[in-house]
Amino acid sequence: MLSGSARPETLGRGAPTIPDLTTGAATLEDVQTLQVLCEFSSGLAETLLPPALHPTLPGLVGFTVQRVGTSPWGPFAMAQARIECRSGVRPRGFLIGAVVDHAAAAAALSSRWGYRVRPGEVRLRRFYDQVRAEVTIDGEEVLALCLRDPEPLAAADVQYVATMNLASTPKGLRLVQVDPAFTIDVPPHEPRRGSAVARLVGADVHRRPARPAAALEVGCRGALVGAGVAARGTGLQAVVSRDPAVPGEGLLVGLPKR
Numbered sequence: 001m002l003s004g005s006a007r008p009e010t011l012g013r014g015a016p017t018i019p020d021l022t023t024g025a026a027t028l029e030d031v032q033t034l035q036v037l038c039e040f041s042s043g044l045a046e047t048l049l050p051p052a053l054h055p056t057l058p059g060l061v062g063f064t065v066q067r068v069g070t071s072p073w074g075p076f077a078m079a080q081a082r083i084e085c086r087s088g089v090r091p092r093g094f095l096i097g098a099v100v101d102h103a104a105a106a107a108a109l110s111s112r113w114g115y116r117v118r119p120g121e122v123r124l125r126r127f128y129d130q131v132r133a134e135v136t137i138d139g140e141e142v143l144a145l146c147l148r149d150p151e152p153l154a155a156a157d158v159q160y161v162a163t164m165n166l167a168s169t170p171k172g173l174r175l176v177q178v179d180p181a182f183t184i185d186v187p188p189h190e191p192r193r194g195s196a197v198a199r200l201v202g203a204d205v206h207r208r209p210a211r212p213a214a215a216l217e218v219g220c221r222g223a224l225v226g227a228g229v230a231a232r233g234t235g236l237q238a239v240v241s242r243d244p245a246v247p248g249e250g251l252l253v254g255l256p257k258r
Contacts, residue, residue, distance in 0.1 A: 001054050002042070002046060002054055002055055002057075003046075003049075003051050003052075003053070003054055004046055004047075004048070004049025004050045004051050004052070004053050004054070004055065004085070005046050005047055005049075005051070006047055006048060006049055006050055006051075007050075008050045008051070008166070008173055008244040009173070011050055011166055011244070012166055012168070012173045012244075014116070015114075015116065015166050015167050015168050015173065016110040016111065016114050016115065016116055016117075016165075016167050016168070017111065017167065017168045017169075018111060018112065018113070018114050018167045018168070018169045018170075018176065019111065019170070020170070021169055021170065021171070021176075023112040023113070026071065026072050026108070026112075027071075027072075028068045028070070028071045029068075029069060029070040029071075030068070030069025030070050031066055031067070031068050031069065032066065032067045032124055032126065033064065033065070033066045034063075034064070034065045034066075034124055034131050034133050034145060034147060035062065035063070035064050036062070036063045036064075036145050036147065037060050037061070037062050037063075037084065038060065038061050038062075038063075039058045039059065039060060040058070040059045040060070040061055041058075041059050042055050042056070042057050042058050042059040043059075044059060045059030045060075045061075045083055045085070046059075048083050048094070048096065049083055049085055049094055050094075050166070050175070050244035051244070052087070052175055052243060052244045053085040053086065053087055053092065053094055053164065053175070053244075054085055054086040054087075055083070055085055056084050056085060056086070059083075059084075060083075060084035061081065061082070061083055061084070062080075062081070062082045062083075062084050062093055062161075063079070063080070063081055063082075063133075063143065063145055064079070064080045064082070065077070065078070065079045065080075065122060065124050065133040065135070065145065066078050066079075066124070067122075067124045068105075071105060072108070073102060073104040073105040073108060074102065074104070074105075075102075076100060076101055076102030076105040077100070077101050077102075077122035077123070077124060078098060078099070078100045078101075078105070078109075078117075078122060079098060079099045079120075079122045079133065079135045079143060080095060080097075080098045080115075080163075081095075081096050081097050081098070081143070082094055082095050082096065082163065083096060084161070085164075087164060087175075087177075090162075091159075091161045092161055092162055092163070092164045092177070093161050093162070093163050093164065094163075094164045094166075094175075095115065095116060095163055095164065095165050095166075096116075097116055097117075097118065098115050098116060098117045098118070099117065099118050099119070099120035099121075099122055099135050099137060099142070100115075100117045100118075100119065100120070100122070101119070101120060101121055101122050103119065106119060113165060113176065113178045114165035114166070114167030114169075114176040114178070115165055115178075116165070116166070118137060119137075120135060120136055120137040120138075120142075121134075121135070121136045121137075122134075122135050123135075129148065129149060129150075130146055130147060130148045130149070130150070131145075131146070131147040131150065132144075132145065132146050132147075133145040133146075158184070160180060160182050162177050162178060162179040162180075163177070163178045163179075164176070164177055164178075165177075165178060166244060172243075173244060174243065174244065175243075175244045
């Protein structure tokens with residue numbers, strides 16, 4: 001099995017700090033999500049992942065843009081770029097960067113769940129025949145997405161993959177798994193699929209992703225949960241983090257607050 005070849009200490013430069021791995025869950029409601037996957041070189045994907053994670057064949061970069069209507073910090077929008085991968089046999093997404101348009105939300109996402117975020121403007125607009133997203137930093141466009149001619153899907157056809165965030169923790173530099181639980185609204189906010197076009201400018205991925213592979217646009221309510229804590233009903237699972245240099249399964253390092 002192929003493994004990432006990037007040095008964890010190099011990837012970890014400027015990584016966010018999580019002072020406490022026992023953070024509680026947070027609930028996000030009235031969330032609109034645009035999710036786009038694009039194929040690119042698997043060899044390049046390998047150089048962007050730490051040894052603990054395994055690249056996909058072909059390589060996939062995933063873009064997720066979300067507009068959140070209700071959160072503990074108020075309304076905000078967020079865009080993420082992730083390298084799709086596997087942790088053991090489980091599908092995951094390794095975060096390489098995110099943009100958030102709300103300072104308090106950005107601070108919480110960074111310090112509680114290890115999101116590497118930058119301030120910027122995130123726009124998500126839905127039209128009758130397409131969905132558009134634009135992301136700018138300091139007035140310069142860094143990402144533009146367009147989902148065209150969306151077609152309805154069953155809610156069960158949409159898969160959300162947990163995120164692996166590289167962060168400095170009380171246990172050292174670790175991959176922290178963030179595993180949201182989503183609840184999909186009933187129609188007319190059913191999931192929709194269509195063809196997509198992505199334009200990536202000046203990002204950390206060294207080549208522009210080619211051949212959009214799949215795109216999903218969803219109206220949903222979601223739960224953003226603590227670092228490695230999966231919310232299932234009223235139960236919370238234990239906090240799990242990973243040594244980014246060691247392939248294999250997770251290491252139990254703590255318990256969530258009750």
